[in-house]
Amino acid sequence: MQWATLAAAALFAQNVAAQGSMLRFACSQLVVERVDPLVNPGMKFTPHLHQIVGGNAFNITMDPEADLFAKSSCTSCSFKQDTSNYWTAVMFFKNKAGQYKRVPQTGNGGPQGKLFNDGGLDIYYIPSGKTTAFKKGFRMLAGAAGNTDSSKVKLSNICHRCWTSPNEGTFVGGAPCSGTDTVAIPADTKCKMIRQTIIFPTCWDGKNLDSPNHQDHVAYGQGSGANGGGACPSTHPVKLPQIMYELMWNVTDMSNKADWPTDGSNPFVYSMNIGGSAAHGDYVFGWKDNSLQLAMDNNCNLNGDCPKAGLTKQADSVYSACKKPQQAVESVDGWLKAMPLGEMAIKA
Helix, strand or coil: CCHHHHHHHHHHHHHHHHHHHCCCEEEEEEECCCCCCCCCCCCCCCCCCEEEEECCCCCCCCCCCCHHHCCCCCCCCCCCEEEEEEEEECCEEEECCCCCCCEEEEEEEECCCCCCCCCCCEEEEEEECCCCCCCCCCCCEEEECCCCCHHHHHCCCCEEEEEEECCCCCCCCCCCCCCCCCCCCCCCCCCEEEEEEEEECEEECCCCCCCCCCCCEEEECCCCCCCCCCCCCCCCCCCCCCEEEEEEEEEEEEHCHHHHCCCCCCCECCCCCHHHHHHHEEEECEEECCCHHHHHHHCCCECCCCCHHEEECCCCCHCCCCCCCCCCCCCCCEEECCCCCCCEEECC
16 A cells, blocks of 8 residues: 555544544345335336345335334344445446446445445444434435436535455545545546445434435535535534445456447446436435434444444344345346336346
C-alpha cells in the first residue's frame, strides 16, 4: 500500500473516530428478483431487477406496521438483531454479442478489516453527535432509478471507484466518494472490481416515517461524504445515523476489452439499462426493539458483539445461509438475451 493510500484510509478512520464509533457489517444476498415493496408495493415482476439483503420477512408489500424482527426467522446480515431490508439495482456486463450477465459481488476489505459476504453488500451506520435511530415503519430511498444525467447526482453521496487491486483486501484510494471516484461506472480494463457507494440522507423531519417519493421526509446535512452527515436544516432538524452501502462488483473476468461492445459503449450497466447516474438504494428499518438506538448511544463499533445494546454477531456461515425463494420467479443467472425489463428474462 502506498503512503498516500494509507494516509487517506487512516484519515477516514480518524474522522469517524472523532464522531464516535460506527457500525460496519456484512450482509449476504437474501434474494435477487424483480420485487420492490417501496416503489412498487404489491407488484411482482417490477420494471427492473434488485438484489436484496436482510431479514427474510421481506415480501412484495412490506406493511409499515409490521414488526420485521418478529416476522423474520433469519437475517442475511451479521447482526442477529438487524432484520432491516436493504436493496439496490443489479449490475450487468454486456458483451459484444449484446448478451447480458449479472456481475458477481464479493465482500469488502478496507482499513477496518475484511468482511465476509455471499454476494450482498456491506452496511455502515455512522453517528454524529446526538443521533436518533430510525423508528418502526421508517423507510427511505437514495438516488433515482430513471436518472440519465450524472450532473444531477451529488458525487459525495453516490459514486463508483475503479478498484485496481486483484482482491478486496488491499485498500484502493481514500475516503468514500473522494479522489478519482466518479458518478459514472468506470469502464477501464485496469479495474478488477468496481466499488459502488451509496450514502443516505441523515436529517429527518421528525414526523413522517415515509413520504410519497420516499425522499421528502429526509434531507442531506451540510456535511460531505461519509462524515456522519453534518448540521441539519431547520426543515429536517432530527439527526439520523448515516447509512452507507458499499458494494464490490467483481469484474475481474470481464476486463478483456475484446469481449466488450464494439460500439465503444460502457459494458457495465445497472438493471434499468442505465449507467451510474441511476444508481439507487432502498431502506426499510427492521432492528429489534430499540437496539439500534442503544448501539448509537453506547458507541457500538464495527461488527463485533456489543452487550450494552444487546447486539450479537452471527458467524458468516449462519447469516449467509439465510435465503428466501423468489416471489417473482424467473431465472436471472447466466447469460441472458436481454435484461429483465418488463418482459421475462430470456436465456441466451
